[in-house]
Amino acid sequence: MTAIVRYDELVRDDRIHASLYTDPQIFADEMERIFHRGWVFVGHASEIPRPGDFVTRPLGTQPAILVRGADGAVSVLLNRCRHRGTMVCAAERGTTKTFACPYHGWTYDLSGALLGVPYPGGYDASFDKSTRGLAHAPRVATYRGFVFASLSADGITLEEHLGKATKLIDRSCDLSPEGEIELTAGWVKHRCAANWKMLPENDSDGYHLGFVHRALFKTVRSQYQTVVGDERTIKAVVRDWGGGHIEIDWSPGYQGAFEWFGGAPKSLVADYVVRMEQRYGTARAQQLLFEGPAHALIFPNLFLGETNIAIVQPVSVDECVHWHTPIFWKGVPEFNSRLLRQSEAGMGPASFLMPEDLAIAARNHAGLQARHVEWLELSRGLNRETMDAEGRLVSHVTDETINRALWKHYRAVMAGA
């Protein structure tokens, strides 16, 4: 018998309880209520362009297969034979016509339907193949190629889950003059010895940059330089989009277009700018090129990391994995080389940013074992955050407005169960 955790007690408006990062019971509740019942990001349609293409992905802590069927429809199948539970697919990606279990040869089609079992003489007429297909996520929905799944047959729609935050996804996709992104560079996976929630919190933390990333700022100039100066001169902001979706917007601190790209030589972008203006009109194109892609978390596991897409994978209460891949904007292959190099500079175990984040996350997780102190502070910016015309809380980029937004939604999901 497991204890009932009182999430409304553990998540307060200005502080959170340390057990939220360290209690295995809470981790189990999170997998059930957030990752299995709610909507989670699984992969992008561009990863499986043709019928039979698949990638294997965790859905929370459950092994799953994201696959494009013979009819072109995308399914999320649980990677578990209905006979004895064996994973039917060991490859990380590939193209196939069927999934055949290596244990006793049960074979399924791309929609998960059971095609046949060897030696059928051992089953009588009551053996119904139609009830023994691979289990699949009952709800799968896509927004601009981003595939989300829920293991619950009912609940809010993806549209309701994303709410206004579709605009954040739009901001990243619209930088393609064809309106589409392609995630074809492969993923790098970075292991972190900390609770999974430290990744979305840190990805959205504008307070730590000048400290955690001091080695980089001391060494080279980057587009983040403007956010590590005097507190009063920093113009970047954080925004709460509702539903646990949270954003850092650097663009109020930018001086011109393409700062998010580290600048842009005319030879590289002249043709691109023309095509952007043709598609979106001059004003919208100029806005897109000035603001750049989103820096935002789509609750709970999709991070729009400017020129990267990242996935937060929980492993256990003490461990998680940060996946990332560069965005390739369809129709602009001339950017890809630079996007690859920027991605390697920013994210991944050997990069110039994330290793510090994950080293600090591990120290954070180790420090939280000092349970004589029970609470973590979450009050920064309560004195100055404001509501904008679109009903979003906005504050100084270093404020914990978006941590509070994340935890408020977390409390609603976890306590509402």
Next chain:
Amino acid sequence: MNLDGPWPSNVVPTDDRQAVTDFLHKEARLADEARYAEWLALWTDDAVYWVPATTDPAADPEKHLSHIYDNRGRLETRVKMLQSGFRYSQEPASPMRRLISSIEIAAGAGGEFVAESNFLLAELSIQAKHEMHWWVGRTTHRLRRVAGELRMCTKKVVLVNAAEPLPNLTFLI
């Protein structure tokens, strides 16, 4: 530049073999001991330091994401960060030792040498949890003489677990 190339076109004289082997051992020792400036001095200006994110031999750094794909400028940034005292993922630096084995050396184009070797590296990650991390892989060095001294122009490190979730890899692999 092919280890499996036809004899005798890729045979390397004994003196050169010894010099290349000595270089590999020295390069490993400088990396293990976090002697950053001396390690950086082993590189040519056209340096390529490549750690693919896959074991697939068809990996193409212009199409696929890598863990590391440094040119000289980025390599210098990498070293400066390690020297800054604020590279927290290597602050303090992990004690480490590596074994190099199965060295094969071939003659490359233009007087260059290509050396392939296997390595086993024990890294004690002491930044938070004091865990031993074991790194295993195959390295390809491309070396040439600059003003009489051997220097490396390419170092490609293919980790056995390149495509798996990796902990921080900010020391010199």
